[in-house]
Amino acid sequence: MSTPSAQRGLDDEAAATRVLDAADRLFYERGVQAVGMDDLRAESGVSLKRLYRLFAGKESIVEHVLERRHETWEAWIAEATAAGSPRSRLLAIYDMLARWFTQDDFRGCFFINSFGELGAMSPRVAEIVRAHKVGFQTTVADLVTAAGAPSSLAPQLAILAEGAQTTAAIAGDPEPAKQARAAAEVLIDHALRPA
Amino acid sequence: MSTPSAQRGLDDEAAATRVLDAADRLFYERGVQAVGMDDLRAESGVSLKRLYRLFAGKESIVEHVLERRHETWEAWIAEATAAGSPRSRLLAIYDMLARWFTQDDFRGCFFINSFGELGAMSPRVAEIVRAHKVGFQTTVADLVTAAGAPSSLAPQLAILAEGAQTTAAIAGDPEPAKQARAAAEVLIDHALRPA
DNA sequence: TTCCATGGAGAACCTTCGTTCTCCGCGTAT
DNA sequence: ATACGCGGAGAACGAAGGTTCTCCATGGAA
CATH class of the missing domain: 1.10.10 (Arc Repressor Mutant, subunit A)
Structure with a gap:
């Protein structure tokens, strides 16, 4: 046949x-x-x-690329947070960002960029980007829970990671990864301090 | 004539x-x-x-829009940080974000969106966006200095603001403003703690 | 060898879009 | 009243881009 x-x-x-x-x-x-x-x-x-x-067309290629990037990102996160204490695994996320930001083709987060460019006109793209970010927040939340910190810490750490990506992309400077890491350390240690 | x-x-x-x-x-x-x-x-x-x-053309309109938005943003910041202690003026930035995020037409930071969409192909746009973000970081840095905190605090607070904007835009949820504010409080208080 | 199917190169098609041009109506000055 | 010129509506134009189609070379099967 x-x-x-x-x-x-x-x-x-x-x-x-x-x-x-x-x-x-x-x-x-x-x-x-x-x-x-x-x-x-x-x-x-x-x-x-x-x-x-x-x-099927260009739009389908865009969706496949986003899905592949999502898998790559998850692999990076998994690798970065593979070992160590929950605290050091959380901080390892920012170290991973620092390495990424120094790549000379670094142009920010592809998901954020695509959302800005296409999110308003393509519900499919908006949905994939949203799901990707939810996945990241869930990963961080799991690590925060494992660290024994209150769950309110998780979105704060995620916001630091997002902000570092856009700031590094626009400024063309990898420093924000280190600055975000330093901030994360303070937030984590504060959250772990006995009430 | x-x-x-x-x-x-x-x-x-x-x-x-x-x-x-x-x-x-x-x-x-x-x-x-x-x-x-x-x-x-x-x-x-x-x-x-x-x-x-x-x-002169569409590109010129884009540039004018970005410049107008920049002025609007500076006015928002000036209004939000007009009064109070340096600490409360820093935190007022996140309160301003919280108000912005609840507007039903909120779609994230226009500068970040434009940078993602056009920054790679339009040096002019990239430059305006960069200048805008530098302006914001300078404002924050001035407030941090006025608060008597080490200058390393400023980029951390700016990163929180950037991250809150993209996170709120993608999630379609205004909560990140409050989460960033809470994180900022911890960072500021930590930075002001006597060494 | 000859026939046929496969797939590549790239022309063709149609739409969209930035930009310019044509034509016409209207208000004004004499 | 009439000629003039500004400005608006929208057609026209050229380029670009997504998608499809035509034509041809190639390679395997009978």
């Missing part, structure tokens, strides 16, 4: 990966709307025809 | 204001690229011809 699809399927998967790699890079670097489908074709080496066979 | 320009000039100024009011509303609500010049014409009631006599 259909093509053997063993080799075909593998090729398609590899092509889709190349498209998403290219889209991730270009969308993050220039903004989504500044990147055309032809830019994606040129950067990925995947023909337009195949591109449209693999994805 | 030229037209009397008394009545003419006034009309142009009023028309320009109406254009910028409309642009501010629509750009903030939908994002800059989602708004066409014809939308601006329809919303402002100013004809395309006049619009292009008043402004």
Whole structure:
């Protein structure tokens, strides 16, 4: 009925990966709307025809890129918070941010950028971004609970992380990661101080 | 030589204001690229011809809107921090944010949104946004100095304000203003504690 | 070798958008 | 009243972009 699809399927998967790699890079670097489908074709080496066979359209590519970034982010968080006391695992989040901010292609949080650019017109994008941020807040809340601190600490630490990302992106300076970490230390220690 | 320009000039100024009011509303609500010049014409009631006599082009309108927003923001800050002790004037910033976040048209910080959407492709926009944020950080730094706290406190408080804005925008929830305020209180009091 | 299906290159299509131009009505000065 | 010129409505224009289509080369099967 259909093509053997063993080799075909593998090729398609590899092509889709190349498209998403290219889209991730270009969308993050220039903004989504500044990147055309032809830019994606040129950067990925995947023909337009195949591109449209693999994805329903540009919007679908945007959603896939966001979902992939979400998984990458979760892996970063998991790796950063893998070991140590709850307190040090919370602080490790800011160390992870510090490393990220010094990458020369750092342009802020892709989710925040996409939300600003597309969130108002694309409910789907807004929803993915929202879910991503909820996930992060949940992770932080779990660590805060593990540390034995009151749950009101969690949103404060999350706000510090968000603020560090936008501040570092706009200023083009990685310092906010360290400043946020220092603030987080004070907040955590204050929260752990016996009432 | 030229037209009397008394009545003419006034009309142009009023028309320009109406254009910028409309642009501010629509750009903030939908994002800059989602708004066409014809939308601006329809919303402002100013004809395309006049619009292009008043402004060099869309990019110029974007820049004017950003500059106007910057002035509005500075006025908000000045009003919020007009009276009280340095400590309470710092905290008043988060109270101002709390009021802003509850407005039903709240969609986050226009500067952060614009930076994410256009910053990569428009150096002019990036520069205006950067200058705006530098201005805010300077204001906070002055208040921190007046409070007698170490200058390292200032970026921490600014990061909390930035994070509250993006978190509130994405979650669609005004709570982050209060959470940031609570965190700011802890940080300020910690910084003022005698070494 | 010959036929056919597959997929790539890139032209074509259609819409949108920024910008400019044309045409017309109206108010004014003489 | 009439000629003039400003300004508005909206058509026109050119570029860009998302999507689809045409044509051709290639490679495997009979």
